[in-house]
Amino acid sequence: MEKSIETIWKEGFIKNDALVAPKLNDLYNQKSIDIVEKFKHMYKLNRIGIVAFAIIIIPLSYVTGMIYMGIPMAFLFIAVTFVAQKFSNQLDTIDKNTSSYEYLSSFDKWVKDMIAVNSKLSTFLYPYVFLAMALGFWFIDIDGTILGDRFINGFVSEFPTTSLVNGFPILLLIPFFLVIGILAFFGGKIGKWDINLIYGGILNKLEGLLSDMEELRK
Amino acid sequence: MSSDFYTTQILPYAAIIIKICRAYTDTQEDFEDYYQEVCLQIWRSKDNFKEQSAWSTWIYRLSLNVCLTFLKKKKNNKQNSPSDLLPDEILVDSRAFADESLNQLYGAIRQLSEIDRGVILLYLEEKSYQEIADIIGTNTNNIGVRITRIKERLKKILSN
Numbered sequence: 354m355e356k357s358i359e360t361i362w363k364e365g366f367i368k369n370d371a372l373v374a375p376k377l378n379d380l381y382n383q384k385s386i387d388i389v390e391k392f393k394h395m396y397k398l399n400r401i402g403i404v405a406f407a408i409i410i411i412p413l414s415y416v417t418g419m420i421y422m423g424i425p426m427a428f429l430f431i432a433v434t435f436v437a438q439k440f441s442n443q444l445d446t447i448d449k450n451t452s453s454y455e456y457l458s459s460f461d462k463w464v465k466d467m468i469a470v471n472s473k474l475s476t477f478l479y480p481y482v483f484l485a486m487a488l489g490f491w492f493i494d495i496d497g498t499i500l501g502d503r504f505i506n507g508f509v510s511e512f513p514t515t516s517l518v519n520g521f522p523i524l525l526l527i528p529f530f531l532v533i534g535i536l537a538f539f540g541g542k543i544g545k546w547d548i549n550l551i552y553g554g555i556l557n558k559l560e561g562l563l564s565d566m567e568e569l570r571k
Numbered sequence: 572m573s574s575d576f577y578t579t580q581i582l583p584y585a586a587i588i589i590k591i592c593r594a595y596t597d598t599q600e601d602f603e604d605y606y607q608e609v610c611l612q613i614w615r616s617k618d619n620f621k622e623q624s625a626w627s628t629w630i631y632r633l634s635l636n637v638c639l640t641f642l643k644k645k646k647n648n649k650q651n652s653p654s655d656l657l658p659d660e661i662l663v664d665s666r667a668f669a670d671e672s673l674n675q676l677y678g679a680i681r682q683l684s685e686i687d688r689g690v691i692l693l694y695l696e697e698k699s700y701q702e703i704a705d706i707i708g709t710n711t712n713n714i715g716v717r718i719t720r721i722k723e724r725l726k727k728i729l730s731n
Contacts, residue, residue, distance in 0.1 A: 356672060358676055358691075358695065358722060358725055358726070358729075359695060361670075361672040361673055361675075361676045362673070362676065362695040364670065364672070364673075365670040365672060365673025365676065366586075366590075366673070372585070372586045372589050372590075373589075374582060374585035374588075374589060374606070375602070375603045375606050375607075384611065384614070387611070387615075
């Protein structure tokens with residue numbers, strides 16, 4: 354009697370070893386490449402975003418009357434892109450013809466180097482941004498008067514006894530330099546937080562995958 | 572992924588993945604590619620598993636989706652390849668099960684449309700109409716009729 358398809362299906366899988374899972378030797382390779390490629394893609398988008406900001410910020414700051422902020426910010430963005438591009442070039446030199454573990458370890462080392470350099474740069478970067486913003490606001494022209502001058506005049510008339518350093522009230526200079534100091538002190542941490550915000554998901558996966566592979570190598 | 576993820580969460584359900592992947596591939600090489608892709612996608616998407624269905628049902632759904640997507644991708648990549656011009660019937664499965672009837676059944680299943688392959692696999696795995704409808708994303712009413720039609724087609728192919 355002819356067997357039904359249901360019977361063929363049931364008996365077929367009982368009789369033979371058709372359900373032996375293939376070895377997943379290559380799975381870690383795929384996952385490694387997946388993680389690195391994803392990171393590269395995000396890193397590239399990030400660089401494109403920074404360049405776009407560098408291009409947009411000058412006309413934007415000109416229109417808003419904050420050109421003294423726009424120019425230094427554009428310089429900063431270009432410098433950041435330059436550093437990021439250098440790192441990206443290094444990333445492309447990581448040898449793919451090694452084992453997944455070595456490939457990921459090299460990538461991990463690259464990530465750590467990149468974070469370390471970014472943290473160092475952030476010590477200067479955030480005070481620089483603050484300074485650029487202060488300059489931008491300071492030189493805003495309101496009805497032919499500079500906003501900064503207006504502010505100083507108002508401050509001095511409010512606190513006539515305040516000491517001046519090169520025409521700047523010391524009561525303003527102290528908090529100003531305090532903010533710069535704080536930003537310089539915490540710049541590294543802010544930089545790391547910033548990187549984690551963008552790449553945290555991928556970096557966590559990388560960490561998990563590496564610890565996985567290390568465990569397998571034991 | 573924890574080091575045990577594959578062993579505890581995928582391997583016990585490997586039969587599901589194997590059965591589905593074999594229905595969508597003609598060669599051992601393709602089969603291993605699809606199998607790996609499904610495992611990779613399970614690992615990638617595991618956080619999306621909401622426990623609204625059984626883990627096995629979720630694996631069925633994901634395996635089918637991956638196979639359908641992967642098949643489409645491969646077809647697009649092979650668009651200019653001469654082998655793509657050959658009808659499915661001419662493609663010979665390079666693998667062979669010990670059970671000849673099962674080989675023939677798989678051969679017949681591979682001649683069905685991509686969605687029909689999924690439906691009949693789920694039916695043969697004794698999934699309820701509701702589960703099949705949920706996994707495939709269709710209406711329960713259509714499933715019964717569709718299965719009858721697919722079974723008739725399979726019988727016809729097998730008798731030839």
